[in-house]
Amino acid sequence: MQFLRRAYERFATLIHELIKFGAVGAIAFVIDFGGTNLLRFGVGLGPLSSKVGATIVAATFAYAGNRFWTYRHRKQSGLRREYILFFILNGVGLLPPLLTIGFVTYSLGLHDALSYNIAQGVGVVIGTLFRFWSYKKWVFLAAPEPVESAGPAGGVEALVVSAAKVDPQKNGSPANGSLKNGSSANGSRKTGKKARAKARAAVTADVSAQPDPITAR
Numbered sequence: 001m002q003f004l005r006r007a008y009e010r011f012a013t014l015i016h017e018l019i020k021f022g023a024v025g026a027i028a029f030v031i032d033f034g035g036t037n038l039l040r041f042g043v044g045l046g047p048l049s050s051k052v053g054a055t056i057v058a059a060t061f062a063y064a065g066n067r068f069w070t071y072r073h074r075k076q077s078g079l080r081r082e083y084i085l086f087f088i089l090n091g092v093g094l095l096p097p098l099l100t101i102g103f104v105t106y107s108l109g110l111h112d113a114l115s116y117n118i119a120q121g122v123g124v125v126i127g128t129l130f131r132f133w134s135y136k137k138w139v140f141l142a143a144p145e146p147v148e149s150a151g152p153a154g155g156v157e158a159l160v161v162s163a164a165k166v167d168p169q170k171n172g173s174p175a176n177g178s179l180k181n182g183s184s185a186n187g188s189r190k191t192g193k194k195a196r197a198k199a200r201a202a203v204t205a206d207v208s209a210q211p212d213p214i215t216a217r
Contacts (some may be wrong), residue, residue, distance in 0.1 A: 009106065010144040014095060017070055017071065017136075018132075020066075020069055020070035021066065021070050021132055021135075023065075024061075024062055024065035024066055024069065024070055025062065025128060027061065027065070028058040028059070028061050028065070029058070029124065031054065031058040031061055032054050032055055032057075032058035032059055032124070033054075033117070033124075034054075035050075035053065035054030035057055035058065035111070036050050036051050036053075036055075036120065037050075037117070038054075039053055039054060040116070041113060047101055047102075047105050047116065048098060048101065048102065049119070051094070051097060051098060052094070052098075052215045055090065055094050059087060059090040062090075063082075063083060063086045063206040065088075066135065066140065067079075067082065067140070070140075071135070071136075071140035074139075074140045074141060074142055075141045075142065077141055082139050082140070085138055085139045086135070086139050088104040089130075089131060089134045089135065089138065089139065090131065092130065092134070093127035093128070093131045093134075094127060095127070096122075096124075096130075097119070097122075097123025097124050097126075097127055098119050098126045098128035099121065099123065100119040100120070100122050100123035101116065101119045101120055101123065103119065104116065104118070104119035105119075114142070
């Protein structure tokens with residue numbers, strides 16, 4: 001049941017991240033596509049330089065949206081580190097649309113807006129898949145999981161400590177009696193060490209005497 005619960009939580013977290021990532025990506029897509037067409041056909045820049053300029057603006061928006069909304073629950077390793085890695089990975093994710101645009105424009109010789117945007121769309125889909133995978137792996141790191149409690153060894157040590165913490169009068173060394181007999185503080189420490197050693201030996205013998213649950217089946 002615990003395994004199924006953890007698997008469901010991870011799946012639900014993945015779905016929520018994917019929805020938020022898609023929402024941020026949709027807005028960044030409008031900025032990217034609209035800016036590219038504005039620079040290409042409105043301002044008159046080259047096909048590749050238009051794509052690069054619009055991608056820088058869209059990537060800046062995407063980083064802010066993903067950092068402070070999509071992956072705000074994840075570990076923050078420093079804005080400078082994340083921002084640099086984000087743009088490096090966006091540079092890698094920019095390669096697919098640049099290749100498709102360059103192929104359609106220079107290899108096929110198609111310079112119309114429809115062919116340009118179809119090539120851009122195919123490249124953006126490939127680049128988006130890479131970005132979603134790479135952001136989670138290198139930029140927005142997972143938060144560290146809580147350390148689980150100690151195992152069986154810790155339980156044995158707890159038994160030893162609890163067994164050693166017995167009433168001094170039951171060990172035959174009451175405080176008043178030791179003072180009357182002239183016992184020193186060092187003698188009481190030695191008595192305490194012997195009591196702890198006996199308790200540890202008793203607990204170890206009791207644990208070793210128990211049958212192995214695997215071989216006992």
